[in-house]
Amino acid sequence: xxxxxNILVDKISTSEEEDGALPRALLHLYTVFxxxxxxxxSKLRNMLVHTTTKVHKEWLEWQNPLDDEIxxxxxxxxxxxxxxxxxxxxxxxxxxxLFAIKHIRGLITILEKDAIMISRHGIQRGRQxxxxxxxxxxxxxxxxxxxxxxxxxxxxxxxxxxxxxxxQSFPExxxxxxxxxxGLLDILNLYISLFRTQIRIAxxxxxxxxxxxxxxxxxKLSTLLAAFKKSNNTAFNDWVGIKAPSSRNSNIGDIxxxxxxxxx
Numbered sequence: 001x002x003x004x005x006n007i008l009v010d011k012i013s014t015s016e017e018e019d020g021a022l023p024r025a026l027l028h029l030y031t032v033f034x035x036x037x038x039x040x041x042s043k044l045r046n047m048l049v050h051t052t053t054k055v056h057k058e059w060l061e062w063q064n065p066l067d068d069e070i071x072x073x074x075x076x077x078x079x080x081x082x083x084x085x086x087x088x089x090x091x092x093x094x095x096x097x098l099f100a101i102k103h104i105r106g107l108i109t110i111l112e113k114d115a116i117m118i119s120r121h122g123i124q125r126g127r128q129x130x131x132x133x134x135x136x137x138x139x140x141x142x143x144x145x146x147x148x149x150x151x152x153x154x155x156x157x158x159x160x161x162x163x164x165x166x167x168q169s170f171p172e173x174x175x176x177x178x179x180x181x182x183g184l185l186d187i188l189n190l191y192i193s194l195f196r197t198q199i200r201i202a203x204x205x206x207x208x209x210x211x212x213x214x215x216x217x218x219x220k221l222s223t224l225l226a227a228f229k230k231s232n233n234t235a236f237n238d239w240v241g242i243k244a245p246s247s248r249n250s251n252i253g254d255i256x257x258x259x260x261x262x263x264x
Contacts, residue, residue, distance in 0.1 A: 005029060005037055005044065023051040031064045034096055049173055052098055056181040059102065066092070066099050074106035077163075079114075079156045086162045090169040097174040105183035107163050111190055115155045115197075152197030157217055160194070163187070164220045168227070176231035185239055191221050192252060193245045195259050211260060222261045229263070 005026070027048055030037050039045045052059050073088045092100040134145045167175060167187070175184065198214050211218055229236040240253035240263055247255070256263050 023047060024055065027051045027055070027059075028062075030098070031062050034064055034066060034099060039097075046173070048098060049177055052178050053181060056178065059098075060182065064099055066096055067102070070096075070100055070103045071106060074103055074110065077107075077110050077159065079159050082158055082162055086166060089166045093166060093169045094171075097170050098178070101170065101174055101178050101182055104167070104179065104187065107166070107187055108183065108190060111160060111163060111187075111194075112151075114159050115152045115194060150197055150201045152194045153201060155194060155198075160191070160217050161220050164217070164224055168224055172227060172231045176228050176235070180232070180235045180239070188221075188225075188239070189245050189252075191217070192255050196244070196246070196255055199258065214259070218259055218261065225256070225261065225263070 026044075030048055037044075039048070070089075070092050073085055073092065077085045077089070089100070134147050137144055137146045167179075167184070170179070195214050195218065199211070225236070240256065241251055244250045244252050244255045253263055
């Protein structure tokens with residue numbers, strides 16, 4: 001298998017078929033034998049990353065022996081088992097980054113669910129619970145008191161930071177070359193929505209520059225975005241110029257500036 005891999009790499013290197021059948025064959029080989037083909041060879045690694053970006057929609061559908069393990073590792077991320085599952089995911093991102101990048105959308109479900117829940121365990125660090133006046137609602141002809149809470153008014157800071165740590169553990173050429181095609185931007189948008197809620201809704205009586213509830217998460221995100229901008233400036237600039245989630249007039253760049261994140 002190593003001999004076949006080396007022949008394919010040499011053949012691709014000396015031909016103009018960077019997007020043809022040979023690179024796809026090489027990627028298929030890696031899909032079937034992920035534990036046998038080593039990515040230590042930078043030439044091989046770059047070829048696989050390049051091919052993955054070209055066939056990213058198909059790549060998401062291709063099955064490999066590690067898919068179920070990686071998917072399960074993400075689904076089990078929770079504040080109760082955070083350290084163990086985070087390290088397990090980081091092991092995958094370092095050893096099999098092209099397989100792990102396929103599953104980063106799973107982080108969206110975990111984070112969305114966390115920002116809906118209200119802490120019942122007295123966890124204070126990183127959680128912000130806004131107090132809303134109760135409202136009267138008519139349900140099945142019966143009057144009852146209800147409380148309406150916005151998404152993102154409460155979140156587990158350790159979990160949201162762990163998700164960023166997982167993303168940062170990917171090789172940059174994988175995360176910022178393939179990631180924005182496989183869910184990275186949707187994850188980043190979720191952080192933008194969280195920050196927007198925390199600043200505008202969860203802290204209505206605080207000054208607009210008070211980032212106390214999101215400071216550690218914001219600083220971690222800022223580091224990731226700086227690497228994104230440096231590694232793939234075109235994709236980064238395209239992202240900061242789009243309309244921010246749930247915003248009428250502001251784009252992503254505007255929200256980042258309000259959070260004190262430098263993007264220039």
